């Protein structure tokens with residue numbers, strides 16, 4: 001296939017390197033992509049952690065096509081359409097108890113900005129307007145908006161914009177320690193005490209000035225950081241003690257990745273606000289959502305003057321009909337095919353297979369939970385990330401799509417995967433590692 005690659009500026013990509021040898025996907029069905037040279041590529045990453053029901057699923061495709069014929073677009077400011085109410089109800093039905101209110105966005109980044117603004121709006125409506133600061137966490141990824149990179153903890157994403165970040169943000173330490181918890185299966189025993197750092201940070205700021213804490217319950221993008229046992233419970237307790245809102249960024253962990261609808265239910269720790277995207281509608285049409293406790297919605301809506309807009313926020317494409325149709329159909333597929341249970345049932349096999357890489361060449365750590373796995377490599381001297389990138393290219397040539405960040409390989413397949421395909425992913429990675437210097 002001849003492509004003119006001159007005009008496209010690619011996201012989070014080494015453009016010159018990519019354009020010298022493009023990897024191009026032309027179609028997809030169930031567990032596989034087809035590349036432009038006609039090869040089947042087993043999807044080890046659910047696209048970008050988002051195609052949880054597998055590719056090209058007929059009920060979702062049909063729902064989007066039908067809606068495109070029926071209602072291409074409807075404005076959502078002072079207007080609505082039936083599908084968006086249905087999508088909110090279906091989402092509320094699988095959300096943690098007491099979290100029944102849904103605000104739609106178009107991406108994870110927008111969900112994060114929306115959640116931060118929602119938290120500030122709530123405190124103001126609650127007579128707590130001095131609560132304006134946020135606490136994120138090192139190695140947190142919350143998308144690429146100015147809000148998201150401010151509470152996020154990735155130097156590379158922040159450094160060019162460091163003069164323009166949100167004011168009043170501090171960060172918890174991240175929870176990964178290869179020294180104390182290498183090759184953990186599931187949640188590490190070590191590390192719950194790191195949550196106590198929150199008390200220290202609060203003491204420096206005065207807790208009554210803090211609006212909320214935002215963390216990924218399991219950090220995905222920076223290399224699969226699994227929360228230590230007891231850590232999230234402590235964070236929740238400290239937030240409660242000081243009146244802070246706890247925001248779980250569940251853009252990756254939502255929709256069955258850990259074997260429950262959301263990480264909140266898996267860990268039995270309920271946040272006040274959840275940010276969602278990706279699996280929300282199986283990535284069929286861009287969509288995100290923020291789900292909050294009823295009390296947040298009630299406080300904001302009931303304290304506003306009669307007939308006044310309560311939350312000055314929204315997007316042209318909020319609740320887009322095609323995205324809403326895909327959302328309803330995706331949640332139906334998840335529930336009818338019991339895909340969240342399937343992820344839970346497959347996770348022991350996934351754990352056994354990924355930990356077989358313990359003795360593979362270059363491997364420094366292996367970690368996993370649900371259907372998420374991280375394989376950390378020793379970096380090549382003076383070339384951090386090169387080894388993982390070469391492994392990624394090799395795996396792609398060998399017919400398996402993996403994802404790499406720095407020298408960490410992250411695996412997060414669609415939940416429809418079978419045991420043989422799980423084995424295929426990890427045995428291919430082992431063979432690829434053998435070929436990499």
Ligand SMILES: Cc1ncc(COP(=O)(O)O)c(C=O)c1O
Nearest residue numbers: 107108109141142143249251252
């Ligand atoms: C935890 C988390 N939050 C936010 C985002 C941003 O989502 P998007 O790329 O849809 O803006 C991501 C994307 O990977 C994510 O993993």
